[in-house]
Amino acid sequence: xxxxxxMLEAEEAADRFGRGPIPAAPYYDPAWYADEIxxxxxxxxxxxxxxxxxxxxxxxxxxxxxxxxxxxxxxRGKDGEVRTFYNVCTHRGTQxxxxxxxxxxxxxxxxxxxxxxTDGRLLSAPDFEKFHVxxxxxxxxxxxxxxxxxxxxxxxxxxxxxxxxxxxxxxADEFDKMPCAQAIATTEVSYEIEANWxxxxxxxxxxxxxxxxxxxxxxPAIGPANPMGYPTHYGFNGxxxxxxxxxxxxxxxxxxxxxxxxxxxxxLPQPFARDFVKTDFKLFPCLHVVWLSPDTMFTHTxxxxxxxxxxxxxxxxxxxxxxxxxxxxxxxxxxMSLRDVLSEDRDAVEAAQRGIASGVLETINLQDHEVLLRHxxxxxxxxxxxxxxxxxxxxxx
Amino acid sequence: xxTAAKIHLPPQFAELEPFVAHWxxxxxxxxxxxxxxxxxxQRRAFHAAMSPRIAEVLDYLxxxxxxxxxxxxxxLLNMALAFVHVVLAVExxxxxxxxxxxxxxxxxxxAWSGEVWNxxxxx
Ligand code: FES
Ligand SMILES: [Fe+2]
Numbered sequence: 001x002x003x004x005x006x007m008l009e010a011e012e013a014a015d016r017f018g019r020g021p022i023p024a025a026p027y028y029d030p031a032w033y034a035d036e037i038x039x040x041x042x043x044x045x046x047x048x049x050x051x052x053x054x055x056x057x058x059x060x061x062x063x064x065x066x067x068x069x070x071x072x073x074x075x076r077g078k079d080g081e082v083r084t085f086y087n088v089c090t091h092r093g094t095q096x097x098x099x100x101x102x103x104x105x106x107x108x109x110x111x112x113x114x115x116x117x118t119d120g121r122l123l124s125a126p127d128f129e130k131f132h133v134x135x136x137x138x139x140x141x142x143x144x145x146x147x148x149x150x151x152x153x154x155x156x157x158x159x160x161x162x163x164x165x166x167x168x169x170x171x172a173d174e175f176d177k178m179p180c181a182q183a184i185a186t187t188e189v190s191y192e193i194e195a196n197w198x199x200x201x202x203x204x205x206x207x208x209x210x211x212x213x214x215x216x217x218x219x220p221a222i223g224p225a226n227p228m229g230y231p232t233h234y235g236f237n238g239x240x241x242x243x244x245x246x247x248x249x250x251x252x253x254x255x256x257x258x259x260x261x262x263x264x265x266x267x268l269p270q271p272f273a274r275d276f277v278k279t280d281f282k283l284f285p286c287l288h289v290v291w292l293s294p295d296t297m298f299t300h301t302x303x304x305x306x307x308x309x310x311x312x313x314x315x316x317x318x319x320x321x322x323x324x325x326x327x328x329x330x331x332x333x334x335x336m337s338l339r340d341v342l343s344e345d346r347d348a349v350e351a352a353q354r355g356i357a358s359g360v361l362e363t364i365n366l367q368d369h370e371v372l373l374r375h376x377x378x379x380x381x382x383x384x385x386x387x388x389x390x391x392x393x394x395x396x397x
Numbered sequence: 398x399x400t401a402a403k404i405h406l407p408p409q410f411a412e413l414e415p416f417v418a419h420w421x422x423x424x425x426x427x428x429x430x431x432x433x434x435x436x437x438x439q440r441r442a443f444h445a446a447m448s449p450r451i452a453e454v455l456d457y458l459x460x461x462x463x464x465x466x467x468x469x470x471x472x473l474l475n476m477a478l479a480f481v482h483v484v485l486a487v488e489x490x491x492x493x494x495x496x497x498x499x500x501x502x503x504x505x506x507x508a509w510s511g512e513v514w515n516x517x518x519x520x
Pocket of ligand 2: 203209213214344345
């Protein structure tokens with residue numbers, strides 16, 4: 001990963017990105033949050049799904065993005081294209097479907113039966129000649145949609161300046177090598193958390209909490225030479241980050257069945273992952289992409305709901321159906337271990353949010369090993385500041 | 398439960414049959430629920446019975462394609478997969494399991510192998 005990121009030790013990174021406290025308000029202030037939505041979430045490609053959810057023409061999935069009040073339908077058209085439409089009839093706005101997913105050759109509005117093709121065009125409407133408008137002008141409103149490594153991204157902005165590949169730069173090609181690029185199924189965990197999206201995402205950008213919050217599951221990542229389990233290096237590539245975990249030279253012996261599970265997984269053939277490289281992308285604004293082992297890759301996607309609430313989804317991507325009991329066993333072990341670890345963070349993150357939102361603190365403190373949080377914060381501030389300046393000039397869109 | 402009782406495990410694993418009713422659950426959400434609703438004694442008993450046999454169970458099941466397993470073999474596979482959950486409880490969480498269970502309950506397993514369920518909001 002060193003070629004993709006500039007890798008720095010904690011001290012070097014702090015020399016580069018600074019030291020000392022940062023303001024607390026961006027982590028709970030609703031006005032700041034509202035500007036983040038405009039400055040960031042409506043100006044970035046956002047991960048919203050995977051092509052295996054809509055494998056065949058006519059397959060669709062519904063998504064609700066609270067931060068943008070955007071009800072969306074992601075549809076695979078008859079032509080195989082993946083498109084995203086607002087789930088809003090162009091007659092008088094009725095939502096076309098409440099189904100979370102399904103398969104349709106066309107979408108008919110329940111109210112007055114305006115009917116659209118899988119490409120969003122209005123096909124028919126009763127007594128349409130009495131409307132005195134052109135059918136071509138009544139297509140479903142569309143949202144820019146691109147696929148990268150099988151992952152579906154949308155862009156809510158009126159005119160995306162670049163592609164999703166541009167957004168991830170040199171990292172984009174890596175997606176094509178990961179299991180998500182070939183995945184036919186996922187195992188998924190969904191949850192809501194009472195925390196600002198940054199408070200929550202930051203939790204996955206530092207190991208300072210490891211020995212306290214993950215006292216049991218984090219054991220192997222801690223040793224006498226590194227009692228806090230800090231990463232050895234922090235990586236930077238534009239707005240995106242990474243880290244290199246410390247490798248424990250003398251990890252504690254795993255209990256018997258834990259050991260068996262990890263050895264079974266390691267012994268499986270890996271026909272789909274010839275290019276495996278341990279990968280930990282902490283992408284701007286808040287998408288975590290991790291390739292843990294050849295068969296085990298996940299995304300952790302966060303969607304803001306309000307200044308103090310976030311919805312998150314973890315997905316592991318499987319490049320094949322499990323062909324054997326041992327494969328199914330290894331995958332169950334990978335996903336459930338991950339769920340167990342990530343469950344442990346929740347209470348601390350929500351407690352942090354309640355404390356920050358009390359407004360008692362004007363600043364919060366970051367140490368050198370929390371430099372990824374600082375970098376993340378600086379990326380946010382730069383965009384919100386630009387957006388506010390543009391709004392002051394009256395030149396914002 | 399009635400149908401589960403009629404299914405017989407492959408004969409060499411017959412001693413595991415008392416665990417079928419609680420643990421042989423067909424998807425990861427149901428297996429996680431089996432962990433969540435079990436007592437510590439239930440987990441310990443299942444762990445003690447399964448630990449010495451799990452390598453043998455997987456070796457036996459690996460001789461079959463998943464799609465070709467009969468009812469008893471599929472049941473045995475579901476128990477092996479439930480064992481994953483119990484290993485995490487008994488060997489990793491140990492005495493923190495009750496607290497961990499409460500934290501875990503928010504992390505809903507919402508899709509697996511092309512099926513989707515439990516999603517409260519489509520986001
Ligand atoms: S609102 Fe859809 S047809 Fe009238
Ligand atoms: Fe954590």
